[in-house]
Structure formats: C-alpha cells, structure tokens
Amino acid sequence: MGDSTKIVLSKNDGGILIDDGDLRNYILWSLFVFFLMTATYYMWYTVFTKCYDLKRYHYSNTRDRYMYLQVWASNCHHILLVTFVIFKLFNPDCGPKSYPFQVFHDD
Secondary structure, three states, X not given: OOOOOOOOOXXXXXXXXXXXXXXXXXXXXHHHHHHHXXXXXXXXXXXXXXXXXXXXXXXXXXXXXXXXXXXXXHHHHHHHHHHHHHHHHHOOOOOOXXXXXXXXXXX
16 A cells, blocks of 8 residues: 655644744745846846847847846856855854754764
C-alpha cells in the first residue's frame, strides 16, 4: 500500500508555521519580491528603450524583446539571492553564540 504519514501544518505539532505571524510575514515577503521583480523588469525595459540604444534589442521581434528583458531581470534576481546567501553564511542569526558557517556544523 502507500505511505500513511500525514503532513501536519499546525504549530502545536511542530509544523512549518511556528509563530502566529509567520503566514503574514510569508505573504508580505512574497508580495515584496513580486513587486521588486516587476520593478526590476521595468527598469531594464526603460534602460533598453530610452537610455541605451542596443541594436540587438531594437531589431528583434516582440517575443524576443520580452525574453531578453526576462533574462536580465532573472540575472538581477540571482545576483541578489547569491549575495543574501553568502551574507547569511557569514552572519547567521541562530542565537547569541552564532558563528560563520554554523549551518555546516552539527551543534
């Protein structure tokens, strides 16, 4: 038969939403990231249409222009994400006795 293990999401049973404000924080961060990526997309749109005359962009069709802007916006996302991960590796917030690369040690 199949596995009968249930996934429990209540905070009393050790679920992922530990505090009462976790769902609110998750939704706020999701909205913040959505608007940040939308702003990044339109920033690159403004750069390539008004500030920088890139012939490769102007001579392509509409679908390729959207794809080109999407690649630039996703590259910005990955640069921000890698920077945040490296910062958190060096500065973990696991309590008062945190030290760099604590995530790799079994404390």
